[in-house]
Amino acid sequence: MPDPATTQYFGLPGYVVLWILTLVAFYLFGIKVAYYVRTLGKARPEKRWDRIGERVGLVLTHVLGQRRLFNEPGIGIAHFLIFWAFVFYATSFFWNLVKGLVPILPIPYADDVGWMAFALEAFGVLALVGIVVAAVRRYILTPPRLERTYDATLILGLIALLLVTFLVGAAAKTRGAPGVYLWMWWAHMVTVLGFLAYLPYSKHMHLLAAPFGVFFSSLRPGAPPPASEGASRFEEFTWRELFSGLACAECGRCDRACPAFNSGFALSPKELVHKVKELVRAPGAGGKFLGEVVRPEEVWACTTCLSCMERCPVLNEHIPLVLEMRRHLVSQGEVETPLQQAMMNLNRYGNSFGQSPRARAKWTADLPFKIKDARKEPVEYLWVVGDYASYDPRVQTVTKATARVFQQAGLDFGILYEGEQNSGNDVRRTGEEGLFDVLRGKNLQAVAKARFEHVVTTDPHTYHALKNEYANGDGGWTGRNVLHSSELLERLLAEGKLSAHRRLDGVVTFHDPCYLGRYNGVYSPPRLVLNALGTKLREMPRNRRTAYCCGAGGGRIWMEDPPGVKERPAESRVREAAGLHGVNTLVVACPKDLVMFQDALKTTGLEGSLAVKDLIELVEEAAAPSERSDSHARA
Amino acid sequence: MNILVLLRMIPDVVEELEISNDGKTLDREFLRLIPNETDDHALEEALLLKERHGGKVTVVAPDAPELDDVLFACLAKGADRAVKISGVEPVMGGRAAARLMAQVLTTAPGLLPADLILTGVQSTEDLDGLMAPILSHLLQLPYVDNVTQVTADGPGKTVTAVKEFPSAVRAEFDVQLPAVLGIQAAEKPPRYVPVAKVRAVMKSQHLESAAAPAGVEAGQLEILQMAKPEPAEHAEMLAGDPAQVAGKICEILAARGVL
Amino acid sequence: MSGSIWVLAEHWRGQLSESTYELLALGREIADGLGVELQAVLLGHGAADLAKGLGKANSVLSVDHSSLCEPVPEACAAALVQLIKERRPRSVLVPLTNISMGVGTLVSTAVKVPAANFCRDVRVVDGGLQATCVLYGGKIEATVTMGAECSILGIWPGARAAENGRSDVVPPVEPVTVSLPEAPRVRFKRYIEPEAGDVDITQQDTLVAVGRGMQGQANLALAEELAEVLGGAVCGSRPVIDQGWLPLSRQVGKSGVSVKPKLYLAAGISGAPEHVEGMKNAALIIAVNTDPRAPIFNVAHYGILADALEVLPALTEAVRGKKG
DSSP, X not given: OOXXXXXXXXXXXXXXXXXXXXXXXXXXXXXXHHHHHHHHHTSBOOOOOSXXXXXXXXXXXXXXXXXXXXXXXXHHHHHHHHHHXXXXXXXXXXXXXXXXXSTTSSOOOGGGSHHHHHHHHHHHHHHHHHHHHHHHHHHTXXXXXXXXXXXXXXXXXXXXXXXXXXXXXXXXXXXXXXXXXXXXXXXXXXXXXXXXXXXXXXTTHHHHHHHHHHHTSOSSTTOOOSSOSOOSSGGGSBHHHHHHHHHOOOOOHHHHHOHHHHTTOSOOHHHHHHHHHHHHHSTTTTSOTBTTTBOHHHHHHOOOOOHHHHHOTTOOOHHHHHHHHHHHHHHTTOOOHHHHHHHHHHHHHSSTTOOOGGGTTGGGGGSSSOOEETTTSOOSEEEOOOHHHHHOHHHHHHHHHHHHHHHHTTOOEEEOGGGOOOOOHHHHHTTOHHHHHXXXXXHHHHTTTOOOSEEEESOHHHHHHHHHBOSSSSBSSTTOEEEEHHHHHHHHHHTTSSOOSSOOOOEEEXXXXXXXXXXXXXXXXHHHHHHHHTOEEOOOSSOGGGOOOOSOTTTGGGSOOOTTOSSOHHHHHHHHHHTSTTOOEEEEOSHHHHHHHHHHHHHHTOTTTOEEEEHHHHHHHHTOHHHHHHHHHHO | OEEEEEOOEEEOTTSOOOBOTTXXXXXXXXXXXXXXXXXHHHHHHHHHHHHHHOOEEEEEEEOOXXXXXXXXXXXXXXXXXXXXXXXXXXXXXXHHHHHHHHHHHHHSTTOOSOSEEEEESOOTTOTTOOHHHHHHHHHTOOEEEEEEEEEOOSSSSEEEEEEEOSTTOEEEEEEESSEEEEESOOSSOOOOOOHHHHHHHHHHOOOEEEEOOSOOOOOXXXXXXXXXXXXXXXXXXEOSXXXXXXXXXXXXXXXXXXX | OTXXXXXEOOEETXXXXXXXXXXXXXXXXHHHHHTOOEEEEEEESSOGGGGGGGTTSSEEEEEEOGGGXXXXXXXXXXXXXXXXXXXXXXXXXXXXXXXXXXXXXXXXHHHTOOEEEEEEEEEEXXXXXEEEEEEGGGTEEXXXXXXXSOEEEEEOTTSSOGGGGOOSOOOOEEEEOOOOOSSOSEEEEEEEOOOOXXXXXXXXXXXXXXXXXXXXXXXXXXXXXXXXXXXXXXXXXXXHHHTTSSOGXXXXXXXXXXXXXXXXXXESOOOOHHHHHHHTTOSSEEEEESOTTOTHHHHOSEEEESOHHXXXXXHHHHHHHHHO
């Protein structure tokens, strides 16, 4: 076959033509990429160079392994094939480009190397199949939140073209058709160079940016952004927050997972990231970013449930964007009245209910035993009760059950009585960082002289804050083992300190609380407890990582639902539970879930057919003390 | 427009109030003091006026525990000055508070003249009279109470005060300046000020202090005793768990023909 | 006549207010207890006709002045001060309503006599007057005495039943003149009528009223649900309205409307006098509150010592069950 680089075209040698085309393409590519780098350089700094090993791991899993793409298997496989074809084709392209630009190099073209040619042909064919799947999905079986844009069509077309030109060229080579081969070689190179030049201007910028996005992603997803007074315009965001806009492939997985979006609230996480992309493309254009481009109601709609970030294939970070903008709104005092009231109550009374701190442990009055005051005597377990468990009359029943179960298990535990304050987890998610600091400070001061070994709480929100955000700076409550009650119960059952004398044989389903599951990866302990009690667990379609938020998180519980809500998250969730065959109990492990789902049962009219119970209530039912004394007698 | 906002710290009724051994005063040991709610509204109205017409807002308050934090919050919200009347014993009632305020306003430098003096229409402990009308008499200024809106669009010698009447009716009054207005509610709920902003103000601004005049006269009322009200003098109490109580109510409603 | 008990006869928009009758009933008791006369003081302009309704008093002092056309506290106080200085009554009862709120304090300061504010009751004890005053939103009551000289008493609405203050007797009227400033510092301009609300709560047979004890706007759904099954509407106390949980048209009490439904269910309302003013005449009052000392239990017919958040859903359920 003739060497395309040394063949003469209109009196010019091929390599000269290639040089001209390459310079043009790289120039176009380079100025845009340089623009992005320069622009992001003006954003706030954020340290994302630590723990390189883990970051490389992320790249292996999420870029090379394409892990999250497989959450939607059909398109996941298609994308996987296209991606790997891309890897080989990119390699081949640069290889051939070098050889073409400098024909005297003593190397063959990539497709002249046997194994490479095989991989290119094999992935080329598979990727073409992938393209067909992608096209069918985009144009015929379009899922919600996927758009049929001109840009997407162009990119799909270019990929198809570069594959076809290569495959036809390869065929021409084996069949001995040098004219066709030369045409195809050039068509392929021009397509790829065009693709390269167009890339940074298109939505397929993600192809370039995503690997970097993954490498620089947060190692603690959902963690609040570094200290700031919030962000309302370009320079106030960190570069990584803005980078999400470039890495986004607009696949819409976040929207499909988002409880706020699916309830008809103002927020679309995909739109939000898209707006960030527009901001990076042209900072300052399109009016005030927060206020005009992004409306405050979008920012307030987020429940910080982490579904979007959990689902995002390129590990984009939506929640830090929301939190930055909330911080800004709070700093301007732009806080709706009910939320403002909650903040004032937290500041003044240490609880969002606006009740006396002295009433915090009022629920203990009905107990047949006295709970130790952990401020006055040493305990093994410090139980941080939390606001809802302490003050909401509907949750107090569960709180008392918790105390009885702990007592029955012979646990050495105590509470802080009026010394405890709200942990600040949710108020931090509303953007009121200063108030979180105050609450954390007061709680740490309350336990300064207390002696305890472990911390336990029934509230996943409290759990998350204590476990991850209670050190000075970042990290958990120094030197303490923080447990969620489900983890402790699992341990107590395993150690035989609690036992299910009366096995429960009902069929139940379990709702994973966001701050227990997605935020902290605690999925098994509550399930092991249910198993130990003898119940049969039937999972909801959306479970574990894909569990659907109740709608109360991120301070939403203090805010009003906007008008025109389609279906509240909690309503969607109880319908999902009620739809399971044979299930009559929705088991929860979060005080807010109990309140939210009980309300949702009423508004959906499902009160007769489904009951909402806390895990601890089931434990108490199964391990009732009278039975226990019997078994002791037997033993 | 130069506006003074008079603020008082009063017992928070979220906490259980206890009577001291003499049976005539509140046990102050366990009291939590908070800004009088309507005073907070007075500050908000003052800040709104400042935003619309410019000028200065000065908050004046008798010293009390936790007052510093409250005054810094006022500054963070947008007040220009905060003056603490130091060296005062806790006083109860509008009369003593008004006399104290009147003396400080007339003696401490840089407070009067003011165009408007705004304060809450009442506090829950104004046993011997409301502070605003007494102050208006002492300073010989006009007075309007139950005000929910102040507008100053005229030539500057008057403001229009909107006062609440019964049945959700309101009325506009022309009030000559300077004047004392008892604010019932600001046009919008008092603004939120984030903790970080208050902390920043604590570093960048300071509270002023004015000495309390000696010998503020006592009230003319003699308190014979203070007590918690007897529970349920009138109502027939229904006991039981929520479901039982609900059943009983249903019976009563049915008997009365409401159901 | 010197040493008599006076009642400020409050009137507005051509009518004597209910508080006036309540004060007349209370004033009658005091005057009888002291063995002195009860006089009503009617301040107004072209309002002398209203004196007919003041028959519970022995006589009426009627002042007619153009500055008293609409109730401006300063003008009312100035007129009252002149009368008091001339005639030295034993005590003057002034209602603590939005209309007259500051008048008592202004008068007592000008005449330099003691004032007792927030009175829910006044009694004659050993020839002297003792008042029970409601402090700290009803959490504390103070018993005070004023000495034998003239005193001004600010009385909360509801101190006595208005019925006991009405009389068919037409009292003798003594016209009195006062001099008031020609150019008042506070001048009435106009009334602003309320915007028509979504629901006219004065026309409802059943009202579920919510207060701070509902803890949050989100919980209002519980009240709305109950109101719906009962076929009524939701209203609220001032704090709830000020928080923006409900529109102004739903406010019951001092600045809101007065209602007389067949059923008034007060959920999480402590019963501050300002609120009680607007609902005390309901035919049946049921109150739910966690505080056994909440003053609402003093006007309620039935009380439940519990959290409204628990009782409301249970009641909704029970009513639904009853209705089938």
